Amino acid sequence: MKTRHWLTCLTLLSVGLASCEREEPVIPSMEPSERILFGVPFLSVESRSTFRDALEVGDEFGVMGYCVPYRVNTSNLDYASGQNPWTLKKAQSSPEVFYNQRVVVTANGCLYDRNGGANNDPKYWYREGFDTNNNSNAAITGTDDYRYSFFAWYPYDGAFTIDQPNGATVAGAPVLTFTMPQTGTTLSDPLDHSLTPDAMLAVLYDRHRTDGPLQFNFSHVLTGLGFEVNNLSTYDLTVHNVSLSGSFYRDVTVDLTGSSVSFSFSDNRYAGTYSLLDTDLLLSAPADGETITTSGLIGGEHLLLISGTGSSFGENVTVNIDYTFNGEQKSQSIPRPGTFTPRPGVKYTAQLNFVGETFVLQFLVSNSEQWEDGAADDNSEDNDDVVFE
Secondary structure, three states, X not given: XXXXXXXXXXXXXXXXXXXXXXXXXXXXXXXXXXXXXXXXXXXXXXXHOOOOOOOOOOOEXXXXXXXXXXXXXXXXXXXXXXXXXXXXXXXXXXXXOEEEEEEEEEOOEEEOEOOOOOOOEOOEOOEOOEOOOOOEOOOOOXXXXXXXXXXXXXXXXXXXXXXXXXXXXXXXXXXXXXXXXXXXXXXXXXXXXXXXXXXXXXXXXEEOHHHOOEOOXXXXXXXXXXXXXXXXXXXXXXXXXXXXEEEEEOEEEEEOOOOOOEEEEXXXXXXEEEEOOOOOEEEOOOOOOOOOEEEEEHHXXXXXXXXXXXXXXXXXXXXXXXXXXXXXXXXXXXXXXXXXXXXXXOEEEEEEEEEOOEEEEEEEEOOOOEEEEOXXXXXXXXXXXXXXX
């Protein structure tokens, strides 16, 4: 396995907080400040580029919550250490506050049931003499200084597995694995990009009860890759098909046990071809006074892929295009440029540019700022374009 570090933590946006509520049944009589509530999460992404820009009504995310560690080498909770920061207590802490808790987004905030049902019955913050289930316990004192840490993932079902810990009473920071839904085995297998969820993670470290409702700022785990064809030549261009094929990373493991969050990638792969164009696309030569005719983003959306490491996206990943240019029908398969190193949470556009009588492939960040081009076809380090004559 190869590992690379990502973000030390995901930050909390300082904006208005919406409490989690639902109309029925009524929450048992209790001061709102005593219940652990969730505000509707925010979504963030690098380079001002977004995948989903909000969680919608009915969306569900999962949560782990930690506070009180065990005494070292025992299974006894050390309530006096609940005030310790996460870095000091994470090795001895179990997710005793929340373990695999389902939280549902509503129009007015969020709801969840601490017993796993369909009601809205939130847990309690630790209070003097009471635990998170409102049970009396005289050993619980000094709770105003307790520090809580929460870890969230989206979607709740079907995408992430919890590798660690394997229960609410087991100590250890979370380790989660996201797995792509595709199962192709050969390059001829068709791949359906619409099956891939926009996987996201968020963390809140060392929260106090007085900080109010929990509002996560989710960041995207996957990388977006879109495609655009541009005709800058003096000839008409008809594009018959654009596709991406290869052996792609199937899973990514996110490890929060270290001093920084790390991603690692197994040897699991899925193979096949994402076809992006169903019908012929005619791009006439630019008219007088114009320099370009463009397809825009083909299909109007980006493929979501695991960026991986080393051989980004996987092995033998190629962009394929079938086209008729200057009256001649051709096909090209272009490998991923060696200098293109995509990152999680960033959307890129692969521009297939026809210039004069040449064909150039460029990778751009989708906010129109150039990110990285391909390695030079002419072996010159001063020229980063992949050029086909």
